Amino acid sequence: MKLPALLALLASLALVGRGQDRPIHSLEEMHRLHQDPKAYRAMLEDPKRDTYQKPHEVINALGLRPGEVIADLGAGSGYFTFRLAHHLGPQGRVYAVDINPDMIRHLQRRLRDLRATNVVPLLAEPDDPLLSPKSIDRFFICDTWHHIQNRPQYLARLKEMLKPDGQVVMIDFKAEPTPVGPPLDLRISREALVKEMAAAGFKLASEHTFLPYQYFLIFNAQSPG
Ligand SMILES: C[S@@+](CC[C@H](N)C(=O)[O-])C[C@H]1O[C@@H](n2cnc3c(N)ncnc32)[C@H](O)[C@@H]1O
CATH class of the missing domain: 3.40.50.150 (Vaccinia Virus protein VP39)
Structure with missing residues (x-):
């Protein structure tokens, strides 16, 4: 796998695993999240969200x-x-x-x-x-x-x-x-x-x-x- 493709894959894996553990620091990170419906929904539905x-x-x-x-x-x-x-x-x-x-x-x-x-x-x-x-x-x-x-x-x-x-x-x-x-x-x-x-x-x-x-x-x- 070429390096750019590998980096994109790692970024999307990081998003899928993204929960309610930390803030979104940059606009870029937020836009990437919005373009990944599965990761976006997982973040919104993360059971950890209920605590706050x-x-x-x-x-x-x-x-x-x-x-x-x-x-x-x-x-x-x-x-x-x-x-x-x-x-x-x-x-x-x-x-x-x-x-x-x-x-x-x-x-x-x-x-x-x-x-x-x-x-x-x-x-x-x-x-x-x-x-x-x-x-x-x-x-x-x-x-x-x-x-x-x-x-x-x-x-x-x-x-x-x-x-x-x-x-x-x-x-x-x-x-x-x-x-x-x-x-x-x-x-x-x-x-x-x-x-x-x-x-x-x-x-x-x-x-x-x-x-x-x-x-x-x-x-x-x-x-x-
Ligand atoms: C951060 S989510 C919040 C979802 C939900 N309210 C919650 O608390 O779990 C923001 C949602 O607003 C939607 N959204 C963004 N701009 C909008 C607009 N102009 N009109 C309606 N929905 C919009 C997005 O597609 C996204 O689903």
Whole structure:
């Protein structure tokens, strides 16, 4: 095997073995991970993630209401999607929105295997989740916001898709060194996010502080005037 091919193979093996043990240091490493769906999903579903992601506590803190419609924006492998769907029960619905066709296929396989009747995978556009106006009670956005390009325009779209008393839940990595998470220069600080949301007409309604590496903020859409 030629040296470049050997190096590429070693890099991809390193990614497959990549878990939740350390942060992603560089953009290059992150892009390589995004191009390797199997490794990306393995990282998102690594059982070690539960220790800091605390999915049960997160779901409990949301106080889900029966029949709610949630859009899990940037659903990825479905780490939160299927937990949300389980807690919502058959009356509720979770749109699992992602721009990565491989993630959508994976979500479709998972929902078939789990016989989850209240999960709807949705292949979105990078600048548009493609949901109907006034159809969503809550957007749930975990570790995805820093991937969105034109965020003010995107927030205006989310506002159109929310029901009048709708909320946006944001969980993302603090802009400080943490043992896991994306490169520091990609992170959005809690303060910057609150400002960005306020500029788009979203008011911070509550905050949970039990996640060690991430902030967990809940915003209400303010009605105009
Ligand atoms: C770090 S993963 C987080 C997955 C999931 N929320 C979780 O917590 O396990 C980010 C996901 O966002 C998706 N994504 C990136 N840009 C997006 C966009 N503009 N709209 C929807 N999804 C997007 C990626 O394809 C990826 O699956």
